[in-house]
Amino acid sequence: MKKIDDIEIAKMMLDVRKRSIIDIASKPVTVSQIAEELNEKQSRLYYHVKKLEEAGLLELVETRQQGNLIEKYYQRTKVAGERFELDEALLREHHDSVMEEIMKLLEPGLKLLQSELKQGKSDFDKQVNLMISLPTLTGREWETSHDRMMRSIREESEQQGSFEDYSLPKLSEEDRNKKSKYAYIMLSYRVEDAQ
Template sequence: MKKELKTLEEIRIYSDPYRIQIMSEFQKIGRPATVKEVADSMNEVPAKVHYHVKKLESIGLVSLVDTKLINGITAKYYEPFDGEISIRKSEFDEALHPVFQSETQKLLNNIFEEGKKRFLLANQHPEPNGTLMNQSVYLTKEEAKELVELIKDYCNRHQTDDKSVPREKFDILFAIAKSPEPEQDGINKKEPSSP
């Protein structure tokens, strides 16, 4: 499944770091959950989480999937969108492209900053607990899609702790992007010198 963010409002709603954290908490729980369960997991006030869940629900990134009457109170169970989230800039008027670019950068900064904090925190211990890789690989478009699917599938299979085997929690931040052509990134291709 794929969700395209097509408006600036959708990008602004999703780019909030607190909302990204809420989405992550829903995924960690691994089943439909109430706002109170998510708030408890985050050590937050349910009313604050509820406000942000409603914003995420308004753009389809969280969905109400069940309700149960418990002691006279209706418990609402939500689940996060489970699929690829992408940004579609072709929908924007040319005049809005700078704003779109700014909001997209804000979203990426928030995601990378959160990942950086977790990585640095994990590596404050005497025994480092993180691996950082930065390298280039040569792939076809199909191979790049296959790599993304492999990582998503692997993460989905290990998203919840079933307690049958002792496991530790690891945070994963993965990014893949096509490298710009040499002419695009300011690097000039050198012609091979003749003997």
């Protein structure tokens, strides 16, 4: 698993558009092919592709002459395809920036959920879901439930080629046996519905 200690790379890996580009580039693709896959204009993607290439997350693997044009084929690097976690030192030093990126992921989903709830219908038009659970657990039970959830998400994510892994805090034996109220909040939404 790759530890990310560069805040700019961390921001890219938490950015939905850039991550979509990385996922599509699991095999050599042109910006035109990426645009088609994302249903975007090519001109809106050149900047992102350039930034990903500069960061070492995409690489130019081939160029082909097509008439007067040169087609460039990009592929994600090995680093971009690996599972990763954010380095603890990076989190300490750049916690505000990391939280800002996380909020960029949460806010569109929450706005989408709010929009669907306002309609007052029993079933939503858009793909959005919020699950909240408030169980009383021991620290040990929390670790076990967290591990099960993360394993399930990781298995699904690994099929897509990427996953952000976050470590659990180290609990003392006292905390592992102590019962506490925990909040589990899971928000899922289709990114294109929130754009």
